[in-house]
Amino acid sequence: MHTVFVKDGVRGRVGQAGPLNRARIVRAAMRVVERDGVEVLTMRRLADEIGTAPMSLYRHVADKREVLMELLEAVSRQITGRRLPASPDPRRRLLDTVTVVHDVLEGNRWVVQAVLAVEELPPSALHLSEHMFAAMREAGLDERAAAVAHTAIWHYTWGHVFFGHLSATSARTYDQQEPAGRDGYEELAHVAPAMRELMTRDVFREGLEAMVDGFLAR
Amino acid sequence: MHTVFVKDGVRGRVGQAGPLNRARIVRAAMRVVERDGVEVLTMRRLADEIGTAPMSLYRHVADKREVLMELLEAVSRQITGRRLPASPDPRRRLLDTVTVVHDVLEGNRWVVQAVLAVEELPPSALHLSEHMFAAMREAGLDERAAAVAHTAIWHYTWGHVFFGHLSATSARTYDQQEPAGRDGYEELAHVAPAMRELMTRDVFREGLEAMVDGFLAR
């Protein structure tokens, strides 16, 4: 295990400061997840990171799910904490808000896997929906249209972040197969250069604008 | 383990017919996954379903990933095998094609989790992209626009299937909190009835149409 030492008459472990508590657990979990990814976050590994025994964690959190939910809350507050986009143009404000969410998720891919594991969004994510609905209403959507658009936009955003690297993989798969005109794949051969070009930049915003404009045009 | 019996002079196990092979493994895996979900599909459980030892599977498949990939291929061929939508109107054809994919995925939620685990689409899924690209070209999109739309549509579709039940959960979360006018959530209170109404039907097609029309309008 870890080296045990004595300092100021207090028995402690390497990297440890003060008694174990929920905040310290969450901070350590965030460190592990940002450094090594969410699939590496196990209760045993987390305990190791803190320098304690796996079972000690259970005095402060009910289970692993609760740890993940705390991480999601932290990210959610990271978004809603700073001022949300406030452009006077509601269309612009909606696009900017969703883009902020996208950018944060893109920078923290583990979030989507955590959401999948927890199967729930953290409470403070409602702030984002509130902000989006205000913009949609101001842009002229009625309640029903706004509800549909809200759902569609979220799904697009989740899909984009999560399947982004999968799209890249699939593109590579196609590339590895014959470059041009393989029987039955003439269309794909035709758009292949364009698809390759797409891989180099993030096209989230373009799809988002198309979708939002589609809703606004009805 | 399983009861061993002798029949026709051949030593066998309950539910077993003939020697172990890849096709029989895949069929058993499909049964498990459709009955109990993909999270229940373990090599041990799969062996149990067939009535063999876990290690016997490894003579016919390299690893669990390969089993999942075979399942994905089966579903993909289930879509591309039957005739794909062929409406003369390309917009309609595109919408119908994606809707077929959505419906199959909706009926087999485990597919998305399998895709996440495998991190790749089965080769035959390229048929669908081919079909989509042909429709998009005929509808007047250039290569670049088609590539962007293709990516956006896929992401929306994945997001919809996978986060569909999550949206439902989140909506319930909001419902359980105060029904109306909780401080700072006036907009949400306002659209809550519309959102509840949405839960009762599938609104995938509506979001898809908005997105496609948004792309066609550029």
Added chain:
DNA sequence: ACCTGAACACCGTTCAAGT
């Protein structure tokens, strides 16, 4: 040739015991 039991290096979590 084909199959499989034991074992390895993992999980999350319970429970009884330590200080």
Added chain:
DNA sequence: ACCTGAACACCGTTCAAGT
């Protein structure tokens, strides 16, 4: 009061041995 070792019921997979 707070922490933790041993144990349970799991994983995917390797390896050596069985028939």
